Amino acid sequence: MKKNNIYRAVTACTFASAVLFSMPSCTDGFHEANRPGTGASAEDLNRDNYMTSSFIVQMENEAFPEQENTYQMNQDLIGNYLGRYMTYANNGFAEKNFARLNAPNGWVRYPFKDSMPKTVSAFKEIARVTNGQGLNYAWALILRAQSFMRLTDMYGPIPIGADPNDGNAYSSQEDVYKSLIADLNKATGIISPLVAANPDLTVSAEHDKVYQGKFAKWLKYANSLKLRIAIRIRFVAPALAKQLG
Incomplete structure (x- = not known):
């Protein structure tokens, strides 16, 4: 028909x-x-915050992986401070292993080819649906900052879309940190007045596996990420670190 x-x-x-x-x-x-x-039509998917929430869940799964393989491969063994305390039980890792911070190349590449595109794609959809405004967008900025901070600590320079002429261009770790600071400032600027007006502000509790939609806690977490950046840059950019602290 x-x-x-x-x-x-x-x-x-x-x-x-x-x-x-x-x-x-x-x-x-x-x-x-x-x-x-x-x-379902695009209008259907936008009802009850379904579309945005589904991408928030995807970003949370990358920022705070619970699934054992995802956690192990994207966070625990590559670049994590606990990596050196692990040893191997598989003879195949005898020459390249995690205890000596010399993981197999496939494992070293995995967070970059797995976690990064999932984070980026979900963030872009949230930015598109929200037009880069509002509480959900601020939430996504915080989650992206958490994921990107881990990725830049693993790899140093990473592509974060800072070059308008080349989306695949790499940014230095200094520029990555500064970009994350700007994102976190933007996020806290959106959330702070809302939480000040309503300290118990709760949104999308059923889709938030971390704080059950309590945005006072997300605000506190965003500020803690700024403090983490301040600690890491304190020797190379003491003035900026002091400003963040």
């Missing part, structure tokens, strides 16, 4: 265009017309 409707619409539009030479777009509504009858 939909195919017939689309065919008739195309035929009518083509004929009218040939006669009148000027018409509004002939493809208006085609996207919705082609949507499977059982599929």
